[in-house]
Amino acid sequence: MSIELAVSTVIFALRPAVAGEEAVEQAVDRMVLSIPLVRRTREPFNGRWALPGGWADEAESLADTAARKLFETTELSPAYLEQLYAFGDLERSPFGRVVSVVYWALVREEQAQLAAEGVNVRWFAADDLPELAFDHNRIIEYALWRLRNKLEYSRIAHAFLGETFTLSELRQVHEVVLCKPLDPANFRRQVEASPGIVPTDQHVTGGRHRPPRLYRYDTSVELADNGPLANRT
């Protein structure tokens, strides 16, 4: 058997939009859903951008490998990590047969700002990617679809934010990821009705308006219902 087994990760974070990078005219918010990519330094696809990853390690679970590679390239730790799919088509790599088990991860805003960026590591807007190595464009397209789907029936949005957050911040996460505005009143009620959300007694002052209440999540509640796979790698 000469099938190579690789592990890659699609890493999502919300990062401030660089002024002038895009048409920020609407200025509803200045966060952009972003993905870090690494530049390949050898064939195949030398010079092209690709998902961070590497070969599976015999002494490590697949999820651990994903998290380790994630840290090695971006110096980040994910707030959420889930397996996306095992890609196993024949023609994925021009050199030999490679099966890639791909994970997707969410990192917090605070962390994403510390993220390492260099000549061979750069962040890209999720909706504005160049042509990538292998089938990575399609992989990211699928990861995006999963993220947007899952955002609507779970509370993974929380993984983009810090320990405490206002409902406005949480709503902004949804708006940026889903690319559509949400009614603040209805969003508030939906979130407050969902289990696991806890209002604190703290408020944020400083804005030229009524100080919003801070919320946090009950960490004993899972971020997403993955059924019997909960707490597994």
Next chain:
Amino acid sequence: MSIELAVSTVIFALRPAVAGEEAVEQAVDRMVLSIPLVRRTREPFNGRWALPGGWADEAESLADTAARKLFETTELSPAYLEQLYAFGDLERSPFGRVVSVVYWALVREEQAQLAAEGVNVRWFAADDLPELAFDHNRIIEYALWRLRNKLEYSRIAHAFLGETFTLSELRQVHEVVLCKPLDPANFRRQVEASPGIVPTDQHVTGGRHRPPRLYRYDTSVELADNGPLANRT
């Protein structure tokens, strides 16, 4: 690298309940959600029942391998085939490291009756399994969870039935899989409102009641919305 890559499949079919096999007192329906398993003939877990599968083939896509192994053990062709998950924990096999890409499949009722069964291939009720080899009990548990979830937001139930079917038959599929009775009137309206279902002009005669209309599915509509993964292996 010495990680072995395996492909296994959880195959679901509705099969007539064997009289006396269970308490069939309620007698609402006599179909049972069933899974074919193969008896292992070598270590590890020699003699235990396990999911049909084998090593990944370098010249075959993962889905093709799943379908081929499925046919080799049961002589069946699946009406629906989808990747379930890649299981990659360290301690899955006592001999070396094995990563299993698992698929799940649905086969039609008509086919399931022709299914090969022998000393080393036997059908089991999905909710009444013995202790299996490896982590296959947990894998099936997860497959069951996915099946039951997906049944409620897609039309995969159709894959259990033939070309044409009555709404009663379709409802029975749901009832057997979900283990709960459904209101015939409401079920009818939900199905008729969903896209892709087409009423025919044929009716089934012979019952001691009003002859039910036969329906079929518009085959140009996908069974399930798998996003950008549609039409992929």
Next chain:
DNA sequence: CCAAAAGTGTTGAGGGTACACCCATGA
């Protein structure tokens, strides 16, 4: 006529959307 399942009608509860409106703060 009766039993049984097919198929239709109706009602009420709950959830989501749209939108009007009040509240608290900084400037």
Next chain:
DNA sequence: TCATGGGTGTACCCTCAACACTTTTGG
């Protein structure tokens, strides 16, 4: 006092669960 978002109230619509009721067959 005004602008700005925080936060509340409410009316409408749509979907779904429950269940009464009519229809069509075989016996």
